[in-house]
Amino acid sequence: MAGFGQEGTVNAGFVPASRAQGSATRTGLDELDLAIVHALQIQPRAPWTLVGEVLEIDPVTAARRWGRLRDSGAAWVDGYLSPAHDTLVRAQLEVTTDGSRIADVATTLSNDPPVLSLKQTSGTRDLLVIVWAPDLDWLAEYVTERVSRVPGVRTTRLHVITAAPFEGSQWRLRALSSAQAERLRPAEPRAGAGSSPDEPLRPLERRIAVTLGSDGRMPLAELARVVGSSVATTRRGLGRLLRDGLLSLRCNLARPLTGWPVSAVYFASVPAQHLDATAAALRTLPELRLCTMTAGPQNMILDVWLRTLHDVHGLEAHLARELGHLRVRITDRAVVLRTYKHVGRVLDRHGHSVRAVPTDLWD
Numbered sequence: 001m002a003g004f005g006q007e008g009t010v011n012a013g014f015v016p017a018s019r020a021q022g023s024a025t026r027t028g029l030d031e032l033d034l035a036i037v038h039a040l041q042i043q044p045r046a047p048w049t050l051v052g053e054v055l056e057i058d059p060v061t062a063a064r065r066w067g068r069l070r071d072s073g074a075a076w077v078d079g080y081l082s083p084a085h086d087t088l089v090r091a092q093l094e095v096t097t098d099g100s101r102i103a104d105v106a107t108t109l110s111n112d113p114p115v116l117s118l119k120q121t122s123g124t125r126d127l128l129v130i131v132w133a134p135d136l137d138w139l140a141e142y143v144t145e146r147v148s149r150v151p152g153v154r155t156t157r158l159h160v161i162t163a164a165p166f167e168g169s170q171w172r173l174r175a176l177s178s179a180q181a182e183r184l185r186p187a188e189p190r191a192g193a194g195s196s197p198d199e200p201l202r203p204l205e206r207r208i209a210v211t212l213g214s215d216g217r218m219p220l221a222e223l224a225r226v227v228g229s230s231v232a233t234t235r236r237g238l239g240r241l242l243r244d245g246l247l248s249l250r251c252n253l254a255r256p257l258t259g260w261p262v263s264a265v266y267f268a269s270v271p272a273q274h275l276d277a278t279a280a281a282l283r284t285l286p287e288l289r290l291c292t293m294t295a296g297p298q299n300m301i302l303d304v305w306l307r308t309l310h311d312v313h314g315l316e317a318h319l320a321r322e323l324g325h326l327r328v329r330i331t332d333r334a335v336v337l338r339t340y341k342h343v344g345r346v347l348d349r350h351g352h353s354v355r356a357v358p359t360d361l362w363d
Contacts, residue, residue, distance in 0.1 A: 029074075029257050032057070034175035036065055037075050037253050041172055042184040044077045044216050044249035054176075054183050073352035075253045079212030080116070080343055080359065081132075082169075082248035087200070088361075089139050090116075090132045090161040092294060092301055093147070094125035101152025102126050108150050110341040113359045114142055118341040121265060123334035125157070128265060134361055136160075159294035159301065165279035166291040168343070169250040171305075173258065174286070201246070204229055205237045206360070209247055213344050214356040216249045250343060254351035260287070260305035263336035264312045266319075267298040274326040275299065281323060287315060298331055309335065 029037075032055070039051045048066075052059035069075040081088055097105045102120060106127055109115050117130040129147075133139035143156055176184075201209075207227040212218060218226070224234035241247035255261060270278050275293055278300065282291055290303035304315060316330050338349065345353045 029069075031175065033065060033069060034173055035180075036062055037069070037251055038173040038175040038181075039184050040066070040075075040077060040217075040251035041169075042176075042181055043186050044079075044251050046184060050184065054180050069253075073254070073348070073354060074257055075251065076345065076353045077216035077249060077251045078214065078343060078345065078356065079209060079216045079247050079249045081201075081209055082167075082245055088132055088134065089136055090130065090164070090292075091139060092159040092161060092292060093129040093131050093143065094157040094159075095127040095129060095147065095153060096124075096155045097126045097152045098154060099126075105150055105152045106338075106340045109147065110346050111357060112146070113357060113361060115341060115357075116359070117339070117343060119263070119265075119336045120338045120340065121334040121336050123332065125334070128334070132359075132361070138361075157296075159292075159296040159298070161292045161294055163279075163293040164291065165276075165293070166283050166288055167248070168252075168289050169248045170283075171289055173253070202237070204233065205241055205246075208234065208237050208241060210358055210360045212247070212249070213359050216251075252342065252345070252353075254347075254353075255305065255339070256351050258305065260307060262306040262309055262311065263289075263339065264304050264306060264315075265334045265336065266302040266304065266316065266330050267332040267334075268300040268302065269298050269329045269331050270300050271327050272299070274328070278323060278326050278328055281326070287311075300328075 035055055036051065039046060039054060043050075048059035048063045051062045055062065066075070095105065095109075106118055106120060109127075109129060110118050114131050114133055115129055116132050119128050120126060121128050131139065131142065133142060139158075139160075143158060147153060147156055172181075204227060208223065211223060211226050220235060220238075221231055223238070224231045227234060229237070238247075242249070255263060279291055279293070282288055282302070285304075287304040287306055288302065289305050290301075292301050293299060294301055306312060306315060312333065312335060316333060319328065319330065339347055339351060341347065341357070342351075344357055344359050346355050346357060348354050
């Protein structure tokens with residue numbers, strides 16, 4: 001098994017059990033479907049003319065294929081305020097319930113705008129929830145006065161997120177060649193362009209962010225109509241959100257269709273002086289979906305997608321070997337049994353999008 005690639009990075013040395021045995025993973029989608037999704041992962045609002053040009057297909061075909069995936073709930077594009085927006089507070093929340101009430105609690109909390117994602121897991125907690133809030137006081141009140149009072153909830157434990165060095169919008173299907181991916185990569189913003197990311201969000205920008213949560217590819221004219229502004233003003237507002245890294249646009253695909261049907265969570269303890277180096281090394285791990293640094297008993301939480309259940313321990317062993325010099329210690333691990341909500345989307349049992357819950361924290 002290969003070890004470190006370039007200094008300070010973990011290369012793709014972990015070999016999933018399914019790949020080691022030479023088995024193929026069926027996704028139910030053909031190569032063109034996967035290529036279109038990968039293209040939109042790179043540039044979620046890419047015009048169909050560009051997608052068609054890169055994939056060497058008719059733009060109408062690309063749009064039709066995407067429409068089928070979107071309408072079935074298999075794939076979707078949404079927008080959300082990114083971790084770069086420092087005025088928002090995020091946290092990982094562990095919830096234990098009365099065993100018979102897990103589904104009821106999960107369904108109730110999934111309808112709450114502050115709940116970004118919600119998973120039922122194995123292990124010592126029943127639910128693992130990502131919550132966001134305007135500030136710490138708001139977060140504390142939400143957990144104490146709302147979550148803890150939901151019938152069936154027994155205990156909660158909060159891990160405040162201090163940084164998110166890797167998140168799902170950076171994960172790729174790897175269905176395109178490097179040359180195709182490069183052609184789709186958006187141009188870097190001009191140096192010095194735009195306002196400061198530290199400036200507070202304007203009301204229009206908030207409305208744009210909330211609206212794109214339900215459809216990240218909404219045409220500009222329709223977006224302007226929904227937010228109640230002119231096309232030109234809406235274009236400027238959207239441009240500022242994207243340019244300053246305040247808004248993340250993400251193309252999602254139902255996990256069972258990705259070829260990575262198993263989701264797991266690792267809770268790790270990392271010496272504070274090695275947190276940044278560990279995060280930098282993990283960025284090259286193909287299985288990584290989310291890496292958050294947290295203030296709590298474990299100061300790093302990793303979400304990964306895997307080929308098989310056997311890989312849960314295989315990947316942990318790989319991380320222990322490759323990151324041992326950084327004194328990374330996995331203290332707990334859990335398998336995701338069901339995802340009820342993912343980045344503002346309520347999902348069905350098969351991971352397909354059912355509906356979007358508007359994430360307007362200012363309303």
